Amino acid sequence: MNKYKVLEEWGAGAFGVTYLVEESGGGRKFAVKKVECMDEREGNLTLEEAMSLLELQHPHICQYKEFFMVWDNKISSLFFCLVMDYCDGGNLERMVQENRQQGTIINEKIIQRFLGQIIDALNYIHKKSISHRNLKPSNVLWKRDGDFFLISDFLPQTLATDEMKMKIRVDP
Incomplete structure (x- = not known):
């Protein structure tokens, strides 16, 4: 993580902790998901599996x-x-939470856009024989500049096992 400065911890999920980071020297901002591996073997398998994620090129999949x-x-x-x-x-x-709190509903055109974009992205990964394994509202991101949605938080299968879901680390 030497290339990045941690700006904020966004929280821990079932598979790890996500951070908002900035490239060293004040560069671009990125999200970094940090997932604990059981051992070196699992780490190597994870790296091999993850290479296919670098090849995903779709306008509605987080790069x-x-x-x-x-x-x-x-x-x-x-x-x-x-x-x-x-x-x-x-x-x-x-x-969705913000709209509930304000007593408003999400515009129908936004819902239609969201559904079309996410279905298109899911169809793309299905054709590549890739499963998301953790699709939920918090893993669908919204980009204001283009007003479009992205599926994020893909995990290599090695890290998405039941054993890993049950693993909890307690730090002092």
Whole structure:
């Protein structure tokens, strides 16, 4: 993570912790998902599987920039890090919550646009024999500049096992 400065921790999910980062020297912003690996073998398998994610080129799929492994000396553990585009509009879950709190409904044209874009993206990954494994409103991002939606947070199958879902780390 030496290339990036952590600006904010967005929170932990079932598969890891996500951060808002900036390239060192004040460059572009990205999201980094940091997922703990059980061992070196799992880390190597994960890297192999993740290579196909770098090839995903679709206007409604969040683009991955790079992947890397990092060793945390404090807790003696190996982490797989996924660097992906940052979306400034937040996610679908937050959009729905904000509309509920304000007592408003999401515009029908936005819903139609969202459904069309997400179905198009799912069709694309299906043709490439890739499964998302964790599709939910918080993993659908919204880009304000183009007013479009992106599927994010793809995980290599090795990291999306039931065993990994059950794994919890408690830091002091």
